[in-house]
Amino acid sequence: MDPIAPSEARDRLRIAIQKSGRLGPPARALLSSCGLAWREQADRLFCRGETLPVDLLLVRDDDIPGLLDSGACDYGVVGRNVLLEYAGRRPQETGSAAAVELRGLGFGGCRLDIAVPEDWDWQGPAQLQGRRIATTYPRLLDRWLVAQGVQADVVTLSGSVEIAPRLGQADAVCDLVSSGATLRANQLRPVVTLLQSEAVLAGPARPFADARGALATMLLRRLDGVLKLRDSRLLLFQARRDAVPGLMQLLPDAEPPTVMQVDGGDTLALQALCHGAMTWQRLEQLRSAGARGLLVVPVERTLA
Structure with a gap:
């Protein structure tokens, strides 16, 4: 596989992780266990690597796939659901090489589920024909609906998806589920799982052509060792x-x-x-x- 020819050669790796949220602390702990340490900046958005030339970007989870696509960062720790949702729009909106999942990291586990009102007598996906489904993952939902041969009205929301049926905005929802407590609080129950998600390391499928190549090889080797020993x-x-x-x-x-x-x-x-x-x-x-x-x-x- 041919290496990536970068628009600008760099000798430092950049890794983007979630600034605030449940994936941020375990991502930083995992990278620290690989021997990485950083000097914090005043704005806490950019942390310069001290032990190795590997810098940290602290950003929104949803921004990480775009940063990878643009080359602003080299690797990212992001939810699989976010990475695949972003990939669903790439053919129409971008022309760069896609970032791919390189490693599952074993934390941040959740499911992308279809949930319906508790009083529904669920008979299968065909029951969603012509219905309105609220979600923050319209491309993943569209792909699943096409595979099921179901036509439904996808209602895209940026948050508070579970309350949409009670507000009359939707008949069902497609959202991330961890414990299921939020669904139960809104009289909903999951009936179909579209995706099993967790935190993943995302990055280019091809190796780097500059000094980042050796750094990336070393980092992935250390990461594999840490992940292998987690329960060893x-x-x-x-x-x-x-x-x-x-x-x-x-x-x-x-x-x-x-x-x-x-x-x-x-x-x-x-x-x-x-x-x-x-x-x-x-x-x-x-x-x-x-x-x-x-x-x-x-x-x-x-x-x-």
């Missing part, structure tokens, strides 16, 4: 040699273990990096299968 633990234990195959079947998420013989006998000491939750129940299963001296150690970082 180092498991240490001893077991008889003949029990090891059965024990490893109980650890399908473990990397190949390091094995050492103990005192020249038939007992082995093993250490395995496991990428799933190490619950008490799981430890009891391992003990019943022959593991002894089980020790679970948190892993701070790793580098392949």
Whole structure:
């Protein structure tokens, strides 16, 4: 894949994250765990990287895809729903290379759902034919309606979508749902999920042609290491040699273990990096299968 030929060569990366909102703090924490630190500016909109030449832009979530498109920033942490909604208008309104999802980041999870009044006897998408549906994601909703063969009147709102049926503005809504409490408060219930969303790292599909290329490779490598280790633990234990195959079947998420013989006998000491939750129940299963001296150690970082 050919690298991006930038209109202006740069030797620093720029990453845009949400200035205020639920994605901002975990995005900053994730980047900090990759070894990044910044010097805060007075306006708190631009933070210059100190440990690495990687700067931070603090902006509105909805502005991040446009900043990526224009080249004003190189990467962005943004909701998948926002990225795909923006992509829905690109063929008509932009001509630059599209930013794509590079990594799912595992936080900010939510759903884009169709919700209808609680007293509806929901029979399926065909029930929306000719109805008015309020949403802040008209392009994602349009795409879904076309796929369902349903014609409906899409009412675009910038906020307070859930109250639209009570105000007579719409018959149903299409909105982000996390706990569902807001829907219930407005006598609505979700019936169809259009999209499972979370925070994602977005950026160009092609590598950078200037000094940013090496920086980007290093950053993505560190990010992959942090994401892989989020639920990882180092498991240490001893077991008889003949029990090891059965024990490893109980650890399908473990990397190949390091094995050492103990005192020249038939007992082995093993250490395995496991990428799933190490619950008490799981430890009891391992003990019943022959593991002894089980020790679970948190892993701070790793580098392949």
